Amino acid sequence: MELTLENVTMQFKKKSVVDGFTITLHPGIYGFLGANGAGKTTLMRIIATLLKPTAGTILWDGKEIHKIREEYLGVLGYQPQLFGHYPNFTGWEFIDYLGAVKGLSKKETEERGKKLFEVMDLTEAWNKKIRTYSGGMKQRLNIIQALLNDPKILLLDEPTAGLDPKQRLKLKNYLASISSNRIILLSTHITSDVESIADQIIFIKDGKLICSGKEEKLLMEIQGKVWEYPITEKELLNLPSNVQLIGYHRDGVEIRAKVVSEQSPSKDALPKAPVLEALYLFYNPEEIDHGRK
Numbered sequence: 001m002e003l004t005l006e007n008v009t010m011q012f013k014k015k016s017v018v019d020g021f022t023i024t025l026h027p028g029i030y031g032f033l034g035a036n037g038a039g040k041t042t043l044m045r046i047i048a049t050l051l052k053p054t055a056g057t058i059l060w061d062g063k064e065i066h067k068i069r070e071e072y073l074g075v076l077g078y079q080p081q082l083f084g085h086y087p088n089f090t091g092w093e094f095i096d097y098l099g100a101v102k103g104l105s106k107k108e109t110e111e112r113g114k115k116l117f118e119v120m121d122l123t124e125a126w127n128k129k130i131r132t133y134s135g136g137m138k139q140r141l142n143i144i145q146a147l148l149n150d151p152k153i154l155l156l157d158e159p160t161a162g163l164d165p166k167q168r169l170k171l172k173n174y175l176a177s178i179s180s181n182r183i184i185l186l187s188t189h190i191t192s193d194v195e196s197i198a199d200q201i202i203f204i205k206d207g208k209l210i211c212s213g214k215e216e217k218l219l220m221e222i223q224g225k226v227w228e229y230p231i232t233e234k235e236l237l238n239l240p241s242n243v244q245l246i247g248y249h250r251d252g253v254e255i256r257a258k259v260v261s262e263q264s265p266s267k268d269a270l271p272k273a274p275v276l277e278a279l280y281l282f283y284n285p286e287e288i289d290h291g292r293k
């Protein structure tokens, strides 16, 4: 089971928003990390065959996906960021309808749908009209429809948006439990969404693959470069460009800053363990908010 992206490129008005993306995916969870506008959604839409790339190919077990589109869509589940639900359908009617569209029998839809409503904490709302759903409820219905056909390739575009911490955890655990025999690509810009569940991390920036691999391996990049130290308010607002702020907290009158820096930023700096958020900020330094706690 293998999904291969070869030099996938997408240009809009001659601007490459996905640029020579090459990677091979195997069963497991891939945390797809990148800032807003990095190209995650565009690449997912290309993998879902909704967009045809300007250049490059995607192969599912060696076959070009557009040549086997019908077969390919049968193994694909896609949760887009925005999803046009039918407001006058109940949650269940919507899933029942999509089950038919996906070619499932009534029995299959009922069995899988029921289980997924439970997993997504939506059982109590199954018979309510979608127009009465909150944003988070619609998101959970959106995830249910992606999982309905028991897909071998599952594309989740910021699935945790609108979910509370308990629902996030439940979703994480569920994805971990089904990941051994399917490829799950989960896009997010929130590193904690994929920490501890992703088998591999993929970083995208400006449409380009920055790096990919196991979290521990990628963290080697910032090994020995994460520091914490006391800092004044003025210093905090005027950090040198080679010192990247990850966060800070106030401890009484003292402010303690956490940074990524090649060299120790202060004689009082203590080395800290590298974490995924630090690596994300290392690749996206312009995102650092100096006013953030």
Ligand SMILES: Nc1ncnc2c1ncn2[C@@H]1O[C@H](COP(=O)(O)OP(=O)(O)OP(=O)(O)O)[C@@H](O)[C@H]1O
Residues within 6 Å of the ligand: 012, 017, 034, 035, 036, 037, 038, 039, 040, 041, 042, 043, 189
């Ligand atoms: N149809 C389009 N026409 C022109 N530009 C587009 C189109 N779709 C996307 N873009 C641009 O491509 C870039 C990548 O967008 P994309 O939505 O793929 O990023 P993203 O990583 O998913 O971001 P987000 O986390 O905000 O969803 C952005 O600059 C966006 O404005």
